Amino acid sequence: MTHLITGATGDIGSRVVELLLRKGERPRVFVRDMQKARSRFGERVDIFVGDLSSWESLTEALKGIDEFFLVNSGPRIPAQDELAATVAQATGVRHLVKLSSMDVQQGLAIGAWHERGEAAIRASGILFTFVRPTGFMSNLLAWAPSIKAEGVVRSSTGDGRRAFIHSDDIAGVAVTALTSRTYDGESLPITGPEALSFAEVTARIGAAIGKPLTFQPISHEEARERYSRISGSAEETEAHVALWRAIRDGRLATVTDNVERILGRKPIALEQWLLENAGAFR
Numbered sequence: 001m002t003h004l005i006t007g008a009t010g011d012i013g014s015r016v017v018e019l020l021l022r023k024g025e026r027p028r029v030f031v032r033d034m035q036k037a038r039s040r041f042g043e044r045v046d047i048f049v050g051d052l053s054s055w056e057s058l059t060e061a062l063k064g065i066d067e068f069f070l071v072n073s074g075p076r077i078p079a080q081d082e083l084a085a086t087v088a089q090a091t092g093v094r095h096l097v098k099l100s101s102m103d104v105q106q107g108l109a110i111g112a113w114h115e116r117g118e119a120a121i122r123a124s125g126i127l128f129t130f131v132r133p134t135g136f137m138s139n140l141l142a143w144a145p146s147i148k149a150e151g152v153v154r155s156s157t158g159d160g161r162r163a164f165i166h167s168d169d170i171a172g173v174a175v176t177a178l179t180s181r182t183y184d185g186e187s188l189p190i191t192g193p194e195a196l197s198f199a200e201v202t203a204r205i206g207a208a209i210g211k212p213l214t215f216q217p218i219s220h221e222e223a224r225e226r227y228s229r230i231s232g233s234a235e236e237t238e239a240h241v242a243l244w245r246a247i248r249d250g251r252l253a254t255v256t257d258n259v260e261r262i263l264g265r266k267p268i269a270l271e272q273w274l275l276e277n278a279g280a281f282r
Contacts, residue, residue, distance in 0.1 A: 003027040003178060004061055004093075006052060006084075007071030008045075009036050011138050012099055015171035016069055016178075017041060023179065030061045052080045055087060062091040067178045070098045072117065075235050081117030085124035095127045095184060097177045099170070102132040102189045106251055109242040118187075129177040130187040134252065137164045137192070137273040140201065147213060147281045153202040154216045156223035160247035163191035163255045164201070166268035173262050188258055193267045195253040201270065208274035209281050220245060 003020055007013030008029035020027045021044055028046045031037040037047045050057025052072060062068065068088050072080045081098065088096055100118055103111025114132075121128050143153050173190055177183045196204075199215035206213035218226075224241045231237040246252050259267035 001025075001066045001179070002064055003067045003069065004030055004048075004065045005069045006030045007069075007099070009033065009040055010071065011136070011167050012170050012174070013069070013071050014040060015167055016174050017045060019171055019175040020178075021045075023175075028061065028065065030058075052084060055083065058084060058087045059091060062088055062093055065091070066094045068093045068096045069174060069178060070096055072099075075113060075233065075239075077113040078116035078120060082120035082124070085121040085126050085128075089124050089126045093126065095129070095178075095181065096121060097129045097131060097174055099174065100130045100132045100187075102134045102191065102254070103243065103246075103252065104130075104132060104187075105189065105254075106246055108246055108251075109239040113239070127184050129183045129185070131170065131174050131177060132187055132189045133165050133170045134189075134191045134254070135162045135164050136170070137166050137270060138277075140164065140205070140273075141277065141280055143202075143205070144280050147205065147209075147211075151211060152214045152216050153198065153205075154218045154223075154226070155198045156218050156220045156241075156244045156248065157198045158217060158248040159197050159199070160250055161195035161197050161253035162247055163193070163195040163253065164270060164273075165190060165192040165259070166273050169259045169263070169267050173259065176262050183262075188262065189254070189256050190258045190262075191254065191256050191267070192259075193255070193269055195255050196270065198247075204270055205274060205278075205281055208271070208278045211282075 005027050008017050030048050034049050048061035100114040101111045104115045146152050202213050202215040228237045
């Protein structure tokens with residue numbers, strides 16, 4: 001079985017590659033930067049350089065591939081998912097595993113982009129599995145600058161909760177879908193073990209680093225203004241504001257048992273992630 005992994009130097013994709021390597025596989029990786037991939041994986045992988053918006057480079061990378069792990073992000077998710085599925089179908093790929101989002105179930109914000117991407121993949125006729133994680137624990141690293149500088153976390157999520165998930169759990173589920181074929185045609189919503197408010201997460205980070213932290217609720221207007229300073233576009237900013245509003249309204253607090261069902265173990269708790277990443281907040 002041959003695997004092509006996109007997003008291979010990113011958070012989830014790199015973990016998928018490493019898990020496949022541990023299984024004795026030699027995956028093919030599709031990246032923009034040859035040197036970055038080579039420094040990350042050495043000679044253990046086959047590297048194809050290209051872009052997910054390029055029919056030509058995708059076609060070359062997908063020739064002879066059985067299993068395709070697809071990672072797309074941003075407002076271009078629907079178009080790039082459609083292109084990837086079309087090329088995969090044309091080159092004879094047997095199965096596509098898409099890193100999607102649990103927010104598809106609410107049809108909002110970033111989840112709406114993934115929803116349209118999933119629809120395009122279904123329409124292509126290729127066999128698929130959609131891995132739908134909730135919010136990544138790794139996204140909490142965005143709080144590091146304000147924690148280090150001020151000891152403060154600001155958010156417009158109010159008392160809303162989110163069952164943050166460890167990247168190792170996401171990658172583990174993705175690799176199981178790629179290698180076992182047990183979940184062909186399924187959508188897999190996956191979460192961490194408990195839904196926590198952002199104030200509770202802030203307190204746990206503080207406990208992990210031995211520093212009292214303050215959670216400061218802010219309005220959606222202030223959240224929009226702050227995020228727009230680093231956002232790639234107005235569309236991306238509004239997607240994030242819609243996400244935070246949905247969290248505040250209690251729409252994204254679901255906890256599932258799918259990680260345990262698929263991997264045969266409990267999902268990794270936030271405390272473990274904090275042990276691994278506390279240094280980033282000090």
